[in-house]
Amino acid sequence: MLPSDLKAEQFVGYPPKARELAVAHLATLRRLPLSFAPSLLREVIDYDFKFPAERASIDRELATLSSLTTAQLKEWFQPFSQLSLSPKLENLDWINQPALFVEQLSAYLWTTHQLDAFREAATTYGDRTRTAAVSEPAAVRRLGIAVIGQGVESYDGPLFRNLRKHGTYFKRVKPENGVALLLTGVETRAQAHPVPYGHWYVDGGQAVDHGQLISCISFQKLEPVRAALLKNIQTEISKPGMGPEELRTHMARLSPSDLGMEKGGDEVLERFEVKLFTEGSGTQIFSTTFAQWATREALRRAQPNTLLVRFAPRQRQKPMNELMTVSDSKPELDPTGSLIDADMGAYYHWINQQRLPGSEQSSFLVWFEGHSHALVIAPSLPQGTESNSALDLGELLSLAE
Amino acid sequence: MGGSSFVHGQAAAKKRKVIVITFGGGARDQETFAPEGQENIPHMLQELAPQSSFFTQVMNQGILGHYVATASLATGVYETLNNFSAVPPEHPTVFEYFRKDLNRPSSSTWVVAPSNGFNRIGESDYRSYGPGLGAKVILPKHLLSAATSGATADYNHLLRDNYETPLYTPQIGGGEFELQQMEKILKLSVDDFKAHARTVSSPDELSIYITKRLMKLESPSLLWITMHDIDIAHSGAYSLYIEAIRRTDRLCAELWQAVQAEPEYAGNTSMFILPDFGRDADEDAGGNGFQHHRTGDPASRTTWMMALGAGVRQGMVYDRPLQSIDLVPTLGSIMGFSPKLSQGTPIHELL
Numbered sequence: 135m136l137p138s139d140l141k142a143e144q145f146v147g148y149p150p151k152a153r154e155l156a157v158a159h160l161a162t163l164r165r166l167p168l169s170f171a172p173s174l175l176r177e178v179i180d181y182d183f184k185f186p187a188e189r190a191s192i193d194r195e196l197a198t199l200s201s202l203t204t205a206q207l208k209e210w211f212q213p214f215s216q217l218s219l220s221p222k223l224e225n226l227d228w229i230n231q232p233a234l235f236v237e238q239l240s241a242y243l244w245t246t247h248q249l250d251a252f253r254e255a256a257t258t259y260g261d262r263t264r265t266a267a268v269s270e271p272a273a274v275r276r277l278g279i280a281v282i283g284q285g286v287e288s289y290d291g292p293l294f295r296n297l298r299k300h301g302t303y304f305k306r307v308k309p310e311n312g313v314a315l316l317l318t319g320v321e322t323r324a325q326a327h328p329v330p331y332g333h334w335y336v337d338g339g340q341a342v343d344h345g346q347l348i349s350c351i352s353f354q355k356l357e358p359v360r361a362a363l364l365k366n367i368q369t370e371i372s373k374p375g376m377g378p379e380e381l382r383t384h385m386a387r388l389s390p391s392d393l394g395m396e397k398g399g400d401e402v403l404e405r406f407e408v409k410l411f412t413e414g415s416g417t418q419i420f421s422t423t424f425a426q427w428a429t430r431e432a433l434r435r436a437q438p439n440t441l442l443v444r445f446a447p448r449q450r451q452k453p454m455n456e457l458m459t460v461s462d463s464k465p466e467l468d469p470t471g472s473l474i475d476a477d478m479g480a481y482y483h484w485i486n487q488q489r490l491p492g493s494e495q496s497s498f499l500v501w502f503e504g505h506s507h508a509l510v511i512a513p514s515l516p517q518g519t520e521s522n523s524a525l526d527l528g529e530l531l532s533l534a535e
Numbered sequence: 536m537g538g539s540s541f542v543h544g545q546a547a548a549k550k551r552k553v554i555v556i557t558f559g560g561g562a563r564d565q566e567t568f569a570p571e572g573q574e575n576i577p578h579m580l581q582e583l584a585p586q587s588s589f590f591t592q593v594m595n596q597g598i599l600g601h602y603v604a605t606a607s608l609a610t611g612v613y614e615t616l617n618n619f620s621a622v623p624p625e626h627p628t629v630f631e632y633f634r635k636d637l638n639r640p641s642s643s644t645w646v647v648a649p650s651n652g653f654n655r656i657g658e659s660d661y662r663s664y665g666p667g668l669g670a671k672v673i674l675p676k677h678l679l680s681a682a683t684s685g686a687t688a689d690y691n692h693l694l695r696d697n698y699e700t701p702l703y704t705p706q707i708g709g710g711e712f713e714l715q716q717m718e719k720i721l722k723l724s725v726d727d728f729k730a731h732a733r734t735v736s737s738p739d740e741l742s743i744y745i746t747k748r749l750m751k752l753e754s755p756s757l758l759w760i761t762m763h764d765i766d767i768a769h770s771g772a773y774s775l776y777i778e779a780i781r782r783t784d785r786l787c788a789e790l791w792q793a794v795q796a797e798p799e800y801a802g803n804t805s806m807f808i809l810p811d812f813g814r815d816a817d818e819d820a821g822g823n824g825f826q827h828h829r830t831g832d833p834a835s836r837t838t839w840m841m842a843l844g845a846g847v848r849q850g851m852v853y854d855r856p857l858q859s860i861d862l863v864p865t866l867g868s869i870m871g872f873s874p875k876l877s878q879g880t881p882i883h884e885l886l
Contacts (some may be wrong), residue, residue, distance in 0.1 A: 244598045249831045253832075377619060416771035416826070417772070427771065427823070453736035477773075485817060
């Protein structure tokens with residue numbers, strides 16, 4: 135089946151808001167090539183469980199597409215139309231299972247050496263939609279905060295190497311009460327600009343006290359979900375015919391209730407949390423990976439005004455000889471390795487923040503927890519320099535804002 | 536007389552050895568040979584590079600999965616097999632060309648590979664090549680698994696098949712080197728093997744140990760080792776990725792030292808070291824930096840190759856782009872076989 139054959143009743147399986155949206159834009163959807171339409175439907179089908187920023191983005195994209203003339207549409211989608219697809223793909227139920235289609239399309243494009251052409255087409259399309267559908271300027275400058283190195287007593291290696299050229303390195307920071315001061319700053323911003331899912335706190339360990347206006351996720355709080363997922367996987371992989379691709383498809387379909395999350399909570403946030411484990415790689419194992427991936431996904435999807443991530447020590451990867459000789463499997467922690475992971479995670483945090491609108495005005499602060507080293511990137515601060523100012527984290531935050 | 540030089544040339548060709556080391560966990564330039572990564576590869580940079588011809592741009596235009604990419608490296612054709620299935624390559628492998636064209640016994644070619652999925656890498660199912668003409672494959676982790684049957688949870692963690700699909704281990708599908716052969720060929724009892732495994736820190740160290748025993752006891756002319764520790768990057772822990780690069784760097788130098796120490800190899804061995812591809816760039820929004828190789832961006836498709844030893848010009852750096860499938864025809868030219876179906880081009884700087 136091709137998009138030109140789409141009918142309104144085929145969206146009956148979609149959640150209410152998603153169905154309404156798809157039917158309202160049926161004429162536009164019919165004009166799209168098969169190599170593209172399921173990618174858009176993959177976003178539409180989850181519309182009811184998307185963050186406000188994602189919904190606005192889908193609305194804008196559909197409005198932009200609906201505004202194009204036939205000639206413009208043809209020109210925009212010509213690179214997608216030129217891709218050759220298999221009859222097997224055409225026969226998939228891509229309306230109700232768009233994510234599965236996209237996964238199989240990706241495998242097909244790799245196999246037929248068409249991935250580079252698809253990649254180029256997608257990049258051009260993304261640039262066009264971003265240009266055509268300019269989002270409203272944010273009411274507040276975006277701020278990212280990364281707290282790294284929890285539990286590390288001393289570290290002689292270089293820190294913030296990838297970020298130094300972009301900001302000011304502070305080497306006499308007063309570390310006392312640092313985490314609380316930073317979270318107070320986040321809460322102040324949340325009170326001043328109370329936007330749903332606009333202010334986040336991600337913790338790779340156990341979350342500390344924080345304001346109610348902040349969306350918070352933590353590795354420790356989600357331990358029962360993680361355990362339920364690993365148990366679920368063990369059950370699945372013992373089934374005949376199960377392979378890595380089938381397992382991935384199975385995991386993509388898991389819902390919060392499948393993993394024991396109680397009904398009645400914040401379903402948007404709970405679905406986000408489940409996806410961190412079912413779509414992330416390594417998030418089920420290492421808390422540093424969880425914190426990095428959660429930060430990336432929160433920025434990409436919710437586009438918050440403020441995001442503080444605090445990395446915690448992950449479990450230590452045991453070398454082979456220890457695995458073979460030590461019977462006690464109680465996990466040990468690796469604070470220094472976690473600091474190196476988090477240092478890179480902070481760099482990725484900044485990169486992902488810079489992909490969002492208003493990046494030229496946004497700020498970023500990274501602090502080596504409990505120590506006197508921090509770096510701040512802000513429009514008002516010089517780049518690639520060092521400062522001897524003795525400031526506490528609250529004062530440093532004021533510089534960043 | 537012409538006859539005597541012919542005989543001499545044939546004897547020299549017969550003695551020529553080639554070792555290929557691939558990193559079945561792509562490594563990026565910025566963590567290896569780019570200035571900011573050089574601290575991670577002191578052995579390759581200071582000990583091996585001065586002796587080598589170094590190629591700075593090796594492009595992989597195929598599918599960026601480790602098994603399919605390694606199969607492509609071994610056939611000289613961008614294979615399109617399912618990366619997660621234990622299936623043989625579609626086209627003849629370098630091992631089949633070598634053995635068939637030069638009439639070599641099965642003991643002359645060996646592959647040491649990391650995971651169950653690689654157990655079919657030794658030979659294709661191509662008609663006129665295929666079964667019986669390929670390389671024997673040793674999967675050290677599979678051997679360890681067999682040797683430690685009834686293992687603890689820790690063992691299971693250790694024996695995790697690969698890092699691309701860490702939660703799933705494919706079943707082995709024929710052609711594997713069995714435990715009893717270990718005793719016969721490697722002269723290694725199960726207890727000795729297990730005892731040694733307790734002294735090494737990673738699966739790649741175990742692979743190098745097996746490789747050295749193969750060199751000593753079988754002296755294969757064409758030896759292919761795929762290292763895999765670097766692919767821990769898929770777990771998202773940057774420190775473990777860097778640690779694995781440093782270990783791999785040390786192991787490459789260790790193997791080269793073993794080549795110099797083995798009379799059968801010293802002076803007549805060419806060694807090639809190359810990652811199968813790179814990893815995603817930090818800046819590519821479609822990926823997550825070093826963690827994966829899913830975007831197909833230039834960073835994930837581009838890597839390097841180091842060639843050193845017999846017949847290689849030392850201290851040379853070549854910046855022209857190569858294809859990773861150029862390796863097989865190059866080996867063909869060096870060793871005197873004809874990889875008819877390879878789609879690559881011999882690297883003239885190595886001939």
